[in-house]
Amino acid sequence: MLNNTDSESKKENSEVGRFDLKSGFILWERNKICYYSAAVYFVLLFFAVFTGLLLFLFYKDGTGYAHESVEYIVYNVKFGWLIHAVHKWAAHFAVISAFVHIMIMLFYNRYIDNRRFIFITFILLLFVLIFFVYTGSILPWNNEALLIFKESTDVLSNLPVMGDILIRVLISSPDTMNLDLNYIYKAHIFILPVIFFLILAIHIVLLINHEYSKINKNNFAGENNGSKIHVYPDLVLRLFIVFLVLSNILFALSVVFPNPVNMKADYLFQSATGLLPAWYFIFIYQFGRFFEYINLPGKNISYSIIVFIPVILLFILPFLRYNKYKSIPGKLVKYSVIILLIFILFLTVFGYFTGDYY
């Protein structure tokens, strides 16, 4: 008897959780902020990929050709300057929008129960994206690229135990004189995209499965019907607006703040200021500088812990529980996000007035 009841409920659940596009609805009211932040992220990704494909046609890897080919793209190819600048801005804003998306998820507590793997896959996407930006900033092979390369190898080599191994795996050689741009280029155009789209596919499959199951469940329950909208035309039209607005913002930024080619990497180049962050990374830089004033015991290990604690915390947050039935209270995370945002804002404003950015 007990077995029969179990099998019936299982059957019902499987119908509820079925991936069903036919319904053509999505839940709107409670999720719209998440949809919009995700839409911004995907539109930016679209621009980054599209312009990346166009740049791929003209870019040549290798320290002897890379800078010259970027110069050719910017100065000689029709609208090459626009493609080059849009690629950079789209990539950088994609990182920011991914960060904002995570903040929103945390704020609305969208990381527990069925959503925990959706949340984790998105964090993975953010990290892959950061590697995209890192490899992409070395490829133009100008003095800034050389500085980024030197600083990043310094940071990596400071990591205990795995520092050297990471350098070998990620960058091939810590020596700038023997740097092989080919390795970084292949990571940027093949290895990272493959990893990225695999994780993205998992993320989307999990997301659709979860969202549709919820709609079907609501249909059965007959609740919240008013909060649903059609995928077409309602959602598609809204996404079209996001696309148009973002494309104009990207074009405006690319025209007003273009991406200069700068001088070709010179091994004897001595920067007066060292490597300075872009304005949107001021807070990370200022946070790092704060620790320079504190003489921590076991410097390298302490720095590594400071970097890795928030990362690990993000990954384990969905699984943290008080006890078997109760997870971490949503309000605690909500207030933490607000405090974190205020902290970031403060550091950004502070860094802006000290002028340590470009």
Next chain:
Amino acid sequence: MINFYCLIIFFSACGSLLFDQNIFSQNNFNNDQCLICHEVLDGKFKKPADLFKNDIHHLKGVTCADCHGGISTEEDQDKAMDSSAGFIGVPKGRYINNVCGKCHKKEANAFLKSFHGSDTKGKQPIIVNCIVCHGIHNIVPVKNKNSAVNGANIVNKCSGCHNNASFMKKFNPKIRSDQLKNYKLSKHGKNVFKGDSKSPTCATCHGNHDIKRVDDPESLVYHKNIPNTCNKCHGDSLYMKNYNIPTNQLEEFKKSVHGIALYEKEVSNAPNCTNCHDNHGAVVPEVTSVSRICGKCHEKNHEYFEGSPHKNAFLKENKNDCVVCHGNHGINKPGDEMLGAGDKSVCIKCHLPDDKGYVAAVKMKLMIDSLMKIVETANQSLFRAEQLGMDVSEGKFEWNEINEILMLARTETHTANTDKFINTINSGFRLIERADKISENAENDFHERKYWLALSIFSSLIVVTGVVLKIRKLNRKFI
């Protein structure tokens, strides 16, 4: 009384300590069977005994056995010269240094680190050992004029090998063999051969036992160490008292453009003392030769100066060519302020206002200043356009050429010919004009992009408004 006896005993003890070596040497001489036997022998066996009587070692109590081994007090030849008693016969090759090094440890160690001694450690044939310079059985103190390593003798001793081209080329095919010839012509050499004990010989500059190769950074004559080596004598006012020459050359040189290049920038071919004064043939440059010496590196400046009216004017007044404006040891980095009639101008040292030269100097200064001003402006506008992502490579190419023009113009000031100078400066003006036009066009192109951007935003706004209206028509909230 007891005190008096004590004093006598004390002084006699001190006296015996002071003179004990001589007492022992006398005893040794009387008991040294090696000398007794060798004195009565003939030819090559007698010679060492005869020479050794006047040797400083013998006078200080060193016996034959101390170097050759064996028992010097034994009358029986077989026993005295038995290898079991440590007899080694005549020391050869690198073993000679070991024998001397038993007492002269410091010198032997320094020698082993030197270039002459470096090969003695390995299997390489020996280059030099102690006896090559100091002799064998007739060694006298270094301060003695008869010493092989005193004053002019050491010069002859070194040149014995170093003046022999065929011998030296066995070791280094590129090495010079004219050092003695040049040294004899130098002020140092002339003084030494006159008998001046203060003037430097080979060992003064190169060191004695610890001689290093010229390209060894530890060598006293390594290009960066030469000023300090010269300064050991030339910076000592007491030592140089009788020669009547200044002693602040190194201080001035260190502050000079050449000194900064040598010490701070570490330029490998930056000049030191020997580049102007020569090394072995060191002399003070004469009035007519100064511009030729500077011209070894500053070729064009020398050429222009030779053809200028300044050449004869300086010669008439017995002035040292380049030194008149630039100085000698303390040459500052030349700048445009040396032209014209300002505080730092060198022209007004000789030229009076309304003088033809004075007017030319002011004119040159004005022109180069005005060119420099627009060069800086052009650079800034090119940089600005480049940061806007515009192609100004052609303008930068033009701008880079301006450095050559400026250098040419600055060199041409040595001709004192205003026409030639103005022609060069004018070509600079034309170049900057072209670079300016390129950056201006680039900035215009950049601003043109903004108009297209405005058009794009405007048309997008229309589309967005249409879509928003459509959504509203569907009776849905947009956000």
